[in-house]
Amino acid sequence: MQKIYPSAESALDGLLFDGMTIAAGGFGLCGIPERLIDALVASGIKDLTVASNNAGIDNEGLGKLLRTRQIKKMISSYVGENKEFERQFLAGEIEIEFNPQGTLAERMRAGGAGIPGFYTKTGVGTQVAEGKEHKEFDGETYILERGIRADVSIIKGWKADETGNLMFRKTTRNFNLPAATCGKVCIAEVEEIVAAGSLDPDCVHLPSIFVNRLIDGSPYDKRIEFRTVREREAA
Amino acid sequence: MQKIYPSAESALDGLLFDGMTIAAGGFGLCGIPERLIDALVASGIKDLTVASNNAGIDNEGLGKLLRTRQIKKMISSYVGENKEFERQFLAGEIEIEFNPQGTLAERMRAGGAGIPGFYTKTGVGTQVAEGKEHKEFDGETYILERGIRADVSIIKGWKADETGNLMFRKTTRNFNLPAATCGKVCIAEVEEIVAAGSLDPDCVHLPSIFVNRLIDGSPYDKRIEFRTVREREAA
Amino acid sequence: MATTVETKGWTRNDMAARAAKELRDGYYVNLGIGIPTLVANNIPPGLTVTLQSENGMLGIGPFPYDDEVDPDLINAGKQTVSQLPQTSYFDSATSFGMIRGGHIDLAVLGGMEVSEDGDLANWMVPGKMIKGMGGAMDLVAGVKKIIVVMEHVSKNGAAKFIPECTLPLTGKNVVDMIITDLAVFQRPDHDSPFKLIELASGVTKEEVREKTTANYVD
């Protein structure tokens, strides 16, 4: 059983269709599956529904798929810093379903864990609650949110072994882990593929069962959205 | 803010009351919080409701709290291999709420994550579903299960740093992680307390926010329920 | 274990070997206690099959050598096991997320009764001490394909593949395949009846029919 594919294009082979739903990992530009996004752009697939916390920025990340108008609908918590999205949104060319960030993460995890719905206090009394089932538990009101299942998940990891066990680095774990679990097929791009047994089995973040296809996407030229630094104190 | 306590007794100080609910980690005898169970026995507290996958075996693990009749009710998935439990159960001296193992784990995680209820297919059409709300999602029937919140969680870890970041070893992670999150106060016993910065921040299983009190319970003489081995092939 | 010429039907290991024929390359599999455990010894050569243990492990290795026994490393049957290069560990909530979420390809479980509609009873007998269902209800609800391996009749000779279960259910309409010491029954989906697709050595269709009260297709 070979999970390793030679390229992002080959890893997407046979999985794409117009109108499909894709769950994408990443937070801002941190830990986004760049190679797979580029391959989706090249594939020409259209009318995508994309569940992703953000929508990239102009010409970076999912911003590339926005520019080519391949996305019909976004399910996101925050889409700022994106002029092209703003233009399409104000022109009524794209649909957006805003989810509170934690609700979106939990919806992905739930979808991956066979939970079609869960109750949360988040959003009660706000626009987010409109049209949703309300229910009382122990005297408090909660709303029902649905699990998300995607046709394909695209994620970015740090290292994976050849069987698909995967680790993330620092804050890149973000939505990559829940997104990975909610796809019928999950494709992971990583910076390095190592031999089975090279990762500490106690430190695997995403067990191999959740990774169906794997590519080495290196080298990466990682972008930073807001580069903030401090001065070194004078010696 | 000092999380480290000198003993299991001191770590339980001020938290105990008759009739309280305790969530306990461990699977069988693997990764059970032995020191804290011993301290609960010594405390004399009674009428406990204990959420734990198993009930220990005779004179080991929660079996000790059963022997002293301090437990009023167990919420468990499997209570075999325990003669004293069987005796109390058949005599009507103890109550048991059987939960499917995955439902129990998810109920703990949900309780810890602010989710008062979730839907699952597990148990639909069985005794487990009786009296529970049924709901259809996309043509399939699911039942509503409730999150569990405990007054105190007791768990067993491998290493923790002095701020409470904690790692488990191999299959001891089991119910210890979800149980830790669902307690109003979580007490962890570990085999070693190390300096902050000693654990790889990418490999922390239980972030310090979930660990309120910490003890070094070493040395441990770990028990095995079923010792199964194979023969070495002749050279 | 080889069957002797006199033996009619399959041994426990034969049944496990038959179940192992359902494995496919790349499968993630959960094996129950008893006969299902023997499936691990019968994985066809050349197939990569990863065994899941619902307490929180993927990639279960064989029992350890005597000097390598580790109390921190057990399977869902609480037996000591060993680790493989592809092993990973996780918590029980994540483990049952895999199971409930449909990520496990196949589970092989024991059974007390299976109904013709695919209901399974394998966790309790009223009047006897109830030990609990463990992870069985989660497995039958979530795993893509469920194979039940059981003796064709009980010790008293009563049929176990029956019109309707008499014991409390583990799951309703969940079984895809039944492997007994006499035969194999299968159905393509949960709306179809079971079909007798294979007979154990020396067993006739008539004998299976006689020892089965469930309706099925020949």
Add this chain to the structure above:
Amino acid sequence: MATTVETKGWTRNDMAARAAKELRDGYYVNLGIGIPTLVANNIPPGLTVTLQSENGMLGIGPFPYDDEVDPDLINAGKQTVSQLPQTSYFDSATSFGMIRGGHIDLAVLGGMEVSEDGDLANWMVPGKMIKGMGGAMDLVAGVKKIIVVMEHVSKNGAAKFIPECTLPLTGKNVVDMIITDLAVFQRPDHDSPFKLIELASGVTKEEVREKTTANYVD
């Protein structure tokens, strides 16, 4: 920043410093973007306070030195940050489990409007481009104590602590304390009215009353 003698009321940093007085030893805290971020520079000495970033980090360190910037290490505002000895990383579902589950002791957030019943509006203005609520709704729903730090009046001079919010809500009945450039309001629980508990330097009760349309207790 020191206030000059002419300045009436608090600077942005004064407001952050006032919020920092609410920190207690051992607190886990989430700080919003803008003035709340400045709270990190005002943590009273001797207190151990751990900052959470909702994208998946506990123990946020200061901005990195120029040669230590790491694109894989950012806060919820997408700014590069650094790691501390007590740092741990996790995924976003776990992160919001902490938040929703009530494990965070305190969140300090910005606000556009707060109602006298503790409703908060801080995520959208109808007619303007909507960027999204990010994690704000989760924070106000789950964190034990919510402090809103905002200017007392808008640029047009309109009150922001008002009887009822006019903007779409972030959360209903969620705010515990309001810190403005003029005053501090607090309530002991979500059934009680807010009480004016502190005035900024040079500010009178009358001025606060004049610039506030919400009902509160003096």
